[in-house]
Amino acid sequence: MASNSLSFQTLQRLPYYLDYLREVETENVSSTSIAAEFRFHEVQVRKDLASVSRLAGQPRKGFATQALIEDIEDILGYGHIDEAVIVGVGHLGTALANYTGFGKYGLKIVAGFDIRIEHADCLNGLPLYPMDRLDPVIREGGIRLGIITVDGAHAQSICDQLVEAGVEAIWNFAPVLLQVPEGVIVQNENMACALAVLSHHLRK
Template structure:
């Protein structure tokens, strides 16, 4: 069935952002070519991406309905049915995550935040619970998503604790490789990996400029 490619899936949120911007500007229709230009893709790719998530076809000479695309992408990404998540680790990064108001737009709601340090009480409207409450909280509210923002040395312990309590998907912000069973989803937010890519591209650009 709806077997969408990983690559397409990852482009969708960016499309959506852009399309919402167009919507705000009152644009009603948009050609794949115009969108392709913004993102530096080919128009074929944009059309294929759209085709894989929307029933509505684009019209020759007119393009795609912006409203319809916004609706279909948001629907596909599940931005309408909110997922609840717990966050563990309310250090600098945890603070940043808790203060980010955009998650709800992406269908994510951090309903519980935990830290081993009981001094912290309230961060951006989120009450901070002691780590000892994590397990029962996850079980009681049947939470499926866990966000890890603790120092790397405790990340694996927190991960195990989460999985033991019933968490099925982990969003890991700690710079470490977590070992997990195979029926658990994980995304590592790996800054080192991004940075490697950026550095390489920078080198290429500098080399190019030199040779000109």
């Protein structure tokens, strides 16, 4: 499997393919039909599938649907649960912590932290801790994923603390670009960037 060389773009398309494949009721599926469903270029779909599947698609027959589903699930790490901590339990942090759909994608939020929390507490079953418990909770739990939902001014300092404690992947909802050492990945969800694109379209 060439999964180590998967591009960011390919990875982002895999959840869409997976949703589609799970609804297909035929034994085989062609890259043509997937391309048509999403209006992607067929060449792109064929390249994506070649890079994720252990088995090559067959001319005319296409890919075995079930095998392809398993290959993609394997690459996306579904079935395997990633435990995460969330730092910043305001509106957005609470919405994420309450969101029940993450389990389907293999994400489990196991603890929340906030500078406003003074004593261990609980939010709909999620343990909440003061900031000085961040390091021990991450280390003892071997947690590798951190979600940052604090404001922009505090995000880099929180990021540093997460990385120092052993976190290797950061999902950043604060509107700043975080600096991380090599080997750590950051996925930014910046509302301002999304709005910039939409708003510019409306200005045109």
